[in-house]
Amino acid sequence: MNEFIYPIAHIFSSANLLQELNATQYYIASYQRGYKWKSFGKNDQVPILLTDIYEAFSTNANEYYLQYITVKKNAENADFLEVIDGQQRLTTLSLLFYVAEKHHSIENCAKGKVVYQRYKTNNEFQDIFEHILSLNKSDSSLDNQQDIYYLYHAKECIKEFFSILGEELKPYITYLLNHVKIIVNLEDELTSAEEVFSNLNDNKVDLTNYYLIKGLLFTQSTRSPQSSHSFLEIQAKRNRLARNWDHLNQWFLNEKHNQLFFYNYKILNEKEKNIGINSILNLTKPKKSEKIDEPRIRNFIEKIENNKDHQSKEIKTSVNEMELFNLYLDHLKTSEKAENKLEELQNVAKRMMNWYADDELYHLIGYYVATKNSIEILTNKGKSDLKKVLYKHLYDSLQLGKDRAISSLEYGPDNAILNRIFLALNAFPLVYVNGEATINFKNHFSFYDFTKNNWSIEHIYPQNPNVSVADVIKYKNWFLEKTSDETLKNEIESVTIDEKKVPDTIQQLIMLEDVSEHYIGNLALLEKGNNSTLSNNIFPKKRELLLTMLAKGNFVPQHTINAVSKNLHWIEEDNENYHFTPNLTNWQLQDMQANASWIEKTYNLLMELIKQKL
Incomplete structure (x- = not known):
């Protein structure tokens, strides 16, 4: 071609x-x-x-x-x-x-x-x-x-x-x-x-912005009117630029690298995704001049939109998929501007690579982007200033509001803050080092998995569990433990696979009692696809499905694993009365209270530690 x-x-x-x-x-x-x-x-x-x-x-x-x-x-x-x-x-x-x-x-x-x-x-x-x-x-x-x-x-x-x-x-x-x-x-x-x-x-054919802007930058930056470089010297300079360009491109082509910073960035157009060096080109693109807003043009648009001779819906598309290239072309009029833009691109990319390698910044940036914020305003900040901005965002985003207690939060009306709290509890786990509580940044939380999929709050035990005849047979002992009524026990024992539905008496036995399913102690964070898989199943089945997902390599947040496994421990020796019940296949009011207690304690201490960073 x-x-x-x-x-x-x-x-x-x-x-x-x-x-x-x-x-x-x-x-x-x-x-x-x-x-x-x-x-x-x-x-x-x-x-x-x-x-x-x-x-x-x-x-x-x-x-x-x-x-x-x-x-x-x-x-x-x-x-x-x-x-x-x-x-x-x-x-x-x-x-x-x-x-x-x-x-x-x-x-x-x-x-x-x-x-x-x-x-x-x-x-x-x-x-x-x-x-x-x-x-x-x-x-x-x-x-x-x-x-x-x-x-x-x-x-x-x-x-x-x-x-x-x-x-x-x-x-x-x-x-x-x-x-x-x-x-x-x-x-x-x-x-x-x-x-x-x-x-x-x-x-199957690579088009437009990536190659055009690359060629524009390389050509303009090596075409200084004051330069007396020979052709071979210019070629050597372009080769150095190309090697550095390709290195940066390869790093940002890694989806885990790219997703941490650019989760909220839209694709450039139908054929060019916001990945690789494209993500940096999009991030550092020159500012577009103000759109011409003449009354004549406005009237033209209004007239065609008010035309009653058609029944067409608007489509959100652009005829010019080369808009990004045109922005660069219009901006890079001189060799000096091209050199400055190349330097800016490289500095921003390398700065982000350094941030990724910094465990603390990795988690702070990941949380910042995962909570729907753009990386654009951060790119010119040094590490010290950057951390202050990110800690302030973390602290502000976790505030409950005046006179709110974490125990009062409920599924539904409080989902936005609940999602942020559960994300923070998983992304910023606490440990004790030399007798002092601190945030453990060593193990990278998978923001890639978190942002790649849709996540939601999951009920550990549903208010109205779905139960099949097969469930009654498979988890018979679990059902038997729920009653002391011998007649009901005999009914459970006598259930066969040929029955069309679970008897109402058995169905009523497993209904959640004493506390709303929306209580914070009955909540955890889970990817929506997994959430749909777990559905409204009874706890032993849900627990088994969750552990199967883990065995298959699915990403499940640590708090969710520990809560369902009843393996949540307060980082200090604690004298509270809230502890999980010993039966791993049961989820009762005491277990919800233990989970709620852990969430509240961990949240309060995490907020204290974050506040110290402000």
């Missing part, structure tokens, strides 16, 4: 790209899907294309890049340059020039340049754009041809936008032709177009 950069004027001019490749027209084969760009709201692709280019035009940006198009010479007709990827973009740009010609007498550089196999009849290609211009909203083809429907509304959207530009339209078109650019991928002629199309749509 070879890459070339062309302004829009050269994309359509017969004297440029088409001539260079001995072609006369772009060809859209029938294996391509029909036109599907929407035009009905501010987040739809056609309005975004128009307004984003207008923003670049209004700020006089020297260059503005759209996404790639991928082409190859057509095997059957040498005059055709077959478009494998990017036909939606190329179609919209073509339609734009047709509208400009018909309604504003602006020269149409796209006229006859794009043909579609699906619109070929009797060996003649229909000019689909002229056809779209001739349609009105009552035409029946809008109802039964999806691509015609979308093309018609794209035409109407473009026409409306052009009408509000007034005298700015011609300069806007001139800017579009000369400063808006597309990167063209030229595929080998021997490769089948269908195969390339399939690979692109299966995300």
Whole structure:
């Protein structure tokens, strides 16, 4: 695959790209899907294309890049340059020039340049754009041809936008032709177009921001006008940059490294995830200039959104998957700026690598990010200041509120604070060292597992347990221990697998009594998938399932393991009366009180230790 950069004027001019490749027209084969760009709201692709280019035009940006198009010479007709990827973009740009010609007498550089196999009849290609211009909203083809429907509304959207530009339209078109650019991928002629199309749509081809920004930074930073370095010296410098870049990229490609810092960061676009060096590029991206907010543009958006001729929902997508690259391109105008940005990228990445290696910071940052906070405001802080900020966040996030006691917290209304408390109890375990309580940071809590999955508060014993006939048979001794009534014991003994349901008398025997299931002593933290597996099972079954999960390598928080195993111990010698009952397969009020006591004591001491760090 070879890459070339062309302004829009050269994309359509017969004297440029088409001539260079001995072609006369772009060809859209029938294996391509029909036109599907929407035009009905501010987040739809056609309005975004128009307004984003207008923003670049209004700020006089020297260059503005759209996404790639991928082409190859057509095997059957040498005059055709077959478009494998990017036909939606190329179609919209073509339609734009047709509208400009018909309604504003602006020269149409796209006229006859794009043909579609699906619109070929009797060996003649229909000019689909002229056809779209001739349609009105009552035409029946809008109802039964999806691509015609979308093309018609794209035409109407473009026409409306052009009408509000007034005298700015011609300069806007001139800017579009000369400063808006597309990167063209030229595929080998021997490769089948269908195969390339399939690979692109299966995300088997690396695209856009990562490689483009890397090339931009490496080129700009080694192209100082004051430099007298030889070609070999420049190449050696670029090789050093590449080695360092690849080292950082590999470190952040490790999901456990990346997840600790970037759990809350959205993906860059559909094809580029926020992992590897992409996460650092996204974190340190230059600030975007303020969006043009002219009354005309607002009116344009409002008008198309109020159009009653369609019934389309907005889609949260962007036509320009190269927005990140354009931000860097606009910012890195000089060699000095490129060198400074490279240094910033490397410093931020290495600082985060050092934080990860610091056991204390690992846990503090992990908690900070896991509780829905962005790492962005932390990147310029030294370790001392960083720890103060993180400890303050930890302390503030665990505050119960005025006149609240931890024993009063309940499942449901207090879930937000309960989740934070249980996370902190697991992530910041307490130990005694030389007679003093301290937080044990040595064993890394798995924030990767915690943030990768959805976690929730689990009831150790349900208020209304589900029990099957098979459960009564398997856990018969557990049921027998729950009653001294001989009649009921005989009923338990006589249950067989052939029975359709558990007798109500046995079902009533296992109902939770004396305390609400939402009591904090009956709660623990568990991943939602595991929580669903445990469901409303009776305690011995739930305990067995949980231990099986552990044996299979599932991540289960330590407090949950210890509570269900009745292995929670206060770190000091304690004289409290709350202790677990000795029967490991039972979970009674005394066990809940013991768990609640441990939670309250540990929470209070942890808050004291955190407060000392402020």
